[in-house]
Amino acid sequence: MDGRWVEVAEGVLVRRHTELDLNTGLVLGETGCLVIDTRGDGVQGAELAAAVREVTPLPWRVVLTHAHFDHSFGSQAFEPCEIWAHERCGPALAAGAEADRKAWSEYYREQGRPSVAEAIQAARIVPPTHPVSGPVELDLGGRVAHLLPAEFGHTDHDLLVWLPDVEVVFTGDLVEQGAPPAFKGSWPLAWPTAVQQVLELKPAVVVPGHGEPVDRAFVREQLAELSRVAELCAEVGAGRLDRAAALRKSPYPEDFTADALESVRTNPGHA
Template structure:
């Protein structure tokens, strides 16, 4: 029998909650209006989704909608469970939808240890539900009844289709902001991501509460630090890449240690710079 994985629940203000999953340290969000409630990211499969849904139902019995911040499996693979429990409206960017259509099955391996049913395509909730409601590049306002939810993108960063969700001073940033570990660069453009973090600083005030894709709640000072750290890593990384013979990719342990992201993500970071550098 499938075991539900319950998240930790933290209330951020009168209408917003952070629901923190243990497996990937991923954050889902909940915003409750008078007529309906919005779920931001549904977890990595039916186990997390079942725990998330139960936690949400202890907070509200209102009809739900879902917003996916991006297309990585740990954020969207709970969609099918929510659809099976009555949710009809799933929102995402066009780029996220394209990624799920073209590469969704590759994402299954990401969750194989935590969500074996999802990885093996077993059970009624293991198919990939692709959102049907596309958020325009100009963004969208979702009315929850007395509460307005702003859904918007700032361009390519962590992926080609990142969305942010704002309700008052609460900002759900998806994996554009990472507190629980180093930024993940596998589908990223580090150059554009760094620019985006600069714009995100401007979007945030001193009292903005930022819910990152993974880890603890942060503030604008944390975003500023991540921005400056990424700019410095790009400068260092461009010099490292320029030192290699043409066409080669062979970072040394010393070169990886010069970067702030740990050996695995630093290696991916350098590879992305080599592929994308101006």
């Protein structure tokens, strides 16, 4: 089984997966538990569900931080249950599922891993049952999980899971550790504002979508880098800086910055 549990606070566990360095989450209450993200296909989702059941028999609810395949294609393993997500997550999942299937199944075939490619192709996409349009509180019994839309950043439907009793926040891919943030299809001009929302919670522990859990200092550093990328994108968009110069000046590798520049061209609003 791919993954290991790391307890980041009392009753709050992060499942660290080798595959894609992905994080999923488990929040334990007295009467229920909350599973945060479901991995990338039905096989991986079933592995996660089995790992959750090794920890607790409590009834579960699922929260999706966003619609990308590695966070959402495993949801069928948890049915029937409530699946909470930003109100734009469901439409994004429906619109992007086939492109994700094609791109990632090709990737895994090229990596010589046809079984993973086939599992992605076979995954049944489960739409969220509970769309979130504003702050929502989920009572797990003795603990409340706060779902907070972060709007435009890594996607146009990022959702934070905030646990104020232990000062832990799950950010999905708004925060990344171990690799630069993924800008393809993102909203680079608005992303810093979304990360500022994370910092305003004053969390003790921040669980990124990928990589090791981090602290506020790490998030502040990443915010500075994201702000620099946003500035460079705005300068290129205004014609005050050429693309080559922006790539040189970026804190991130050229291919990541190129994705940011392209994303601003296709998603120009929400600066």
